[in-house]
Amino acid sequence: MAQKERITKVWIEEGCIVCDACETAAPTVFEVTDDTCIIRPEALNPDFTKPLTAEIVEAAEECPTDVIKYDVVLEDAPEGADAPTPPAAKSTASADAAGEAPAKAAPAKSPEAPAPKPAEPVTAAATAAKAPGKSDEAADGLDPGIQALLRAATQRGGNVGILKKAATVPESVQSIKRKPARDLPPDAKQARVIQEAKKRSKDPDKDRRALLNTAALTVGWSAFGVSVGVSCGPAFARFMMPNVLEEPDPRVRVGKIGKYVEMEPGDVNEDYKPQGIWMIREESRIAALSIICTHLGCIPNWLKNDRKFKCPCHGSGYRPDGINFEGPTPRPLERFKIFVEDGIVIVDKSNKYQYELGQWDMLGSYLEV
Numbered sequence: 232m233a234q235k236e237r238i239t240k241v242w243i244e245e246g247c248i249v250c251d252a253c254e255t256a257a258p259t260v261f262e263v264t265d266d267t268c269i270i271r272p273e274a275l276n277p278d279f280t281k282p283l284t285a286e287i288v289e290a291a292e293e294c295p296t297d298v299i300k301y302d303v304v305l306e307d308a309p310e311g312a313d314a315p316t317p318p319a320a321k322s323t324a325s326a327d328a329a330g331e332a333p334a335k336a337a338p339a340k341s342p343e344a345p346a347p348k349p350a351e352p353v354t355a356a357a358t359a360a361k362a363p364g365k366s367d368e369a370a371d372g373l374d375p376g377i378q379a380l381l382r383a384a385t386q387r388g389g390n391v392g393i394l395k396k397a398a399t400v401p402e403s404v405q406s407i408k409r410k411p412a413r414d415l416p417p418d419a420k421q422a423r424v425i426q427e428a429k430k431r432s433k434d435p436d437k438d439r440r441a442l443l444n445t446a447a448l449t450v451g452w453s454a455f456g457v458s459v460g461v462s463c464g465p466a467f468a469r470f471m472m473p474n475v476l477e478e479p480d481p482r483v484r485v486g487k488i489g490k491y492v493e494m495e496p497g498d499v500n501e502d503y504k505p506q507g508i509w510m511i512r513e514e515s516r517i518a519a520l521s522i523i524c525t526h527l528g529c530i531p532n533w534l535k536n537d538r539k540f541k542c543p544c545h546g547s548g549y550r551p552d553g554i555n556f557e558g559p560t561p562r563p564l565e566r567f568k569i570f571v572e573d574g575i576v577i578v579d580k581s582n583k584y585q586y587e588l589g590q591w592d593m594l595g596s597y598l599e600v
């Protein structure tokens with residue numbers, strides 16, 4: 232009958248860098264905590280580890296720091312069984328504590344590599360010598376359930392062993408954990424990548440939430456900045472500007488003198504009403520009338536057929552020369568200064584002439600044509 236190598240005991244030596252590679256390969260045997268890696272209690276039983284020989288071997292080979300050790304024995308394998316055989320054991324087989332045939336020693340993993348140091352096994356005899364409930368060095372401080380598993384395993388004649396977790400992490404291991412991934416050797420770098428990927432996989436929404444939070448903050452602060460800029464920008468710019476009044480140029484160019492020469496006496500030109508000016512023609516003069524009603528400031532309309540200006544607000548009426556003749560207005564329309572410059576007629580709205588003050592005969596209140 233063919234014989235297969237079976238792992239009867241597995242343990243972890245100092246130097247674990249918490250890379251998760253072992254738990255990935257054999258999750259029922261290894262458990263990676265925040266600080267180190269431990270053997271699960273049920274994996275202290277040879278009956279548990281033997282069927283998992285292939286996974287444990289793979290975990291040992293994946294371990295970048297080579298801290299996973301195990302013992303193997305040769306067992307008869309029934310025909311057709313495809314139980315895996317470890318390619319190379321990491322430790323020599325331990326003699327069975329119950330006095331059975333000693334296990335065949337497995338070859339070392341590498342001829343150059345130093346022989347792995349097996350953990351001190353707690354044999355059945357040693358365990359049996361101790362009364363139940365009494366503490367020993369290996370089981371001191373362990374969970375009662377684990378202690379029960381230890382006793383059960385040793386009473387069945389198996390080898391068990393638990394290495395206490397190292398009180399402190401060696402400086403060499405700490406320095407590896409502190410280094411950035413780009414400075415690590417290839418195996419440790421791979422282990423770091425696996426470890427970080429596993430942490431991310433525990434909370435797949437973490438990155439997405441962080442991204443959404445960042446985007447929300449960016450949009451919020453941008454909107455706040457834009458609203459502050461829009462609402463306060465013009466006021467700030469006005470505050471920084473010199474405190475001066477900006478008024479339109481009072482001088483309006485109303486065209487060449489020729490077009491006014493052609494007008495008939497009594498005609499009104501409304502081309503410059505948007506600028507506040509009516510150009511009127513008298514017998515031998517032209518003048519520039521203000522379009523503001525002298526009653527309360529409305530804008531009258533020029534009624535060509537009636538030959539008058541009529542204010543829509545209170546009914547004041549003015550003749551084509553601007554003299555008032557009906558309604559509540561107390562005085563005629565005002566006239567602006569008018570003169571010619573380079574053949575162009577200029578109206579200066581900053582200078583006004585009032586009829587009731589006798590100013591319409593003043594030079595500048597009219598233009599001879």
Ligand code: FES
Pocket residue numbers: 524525526527528529542543544545546547558559560
């Ligand atoms: Fe023109 Fe009163 S404002 S009539």
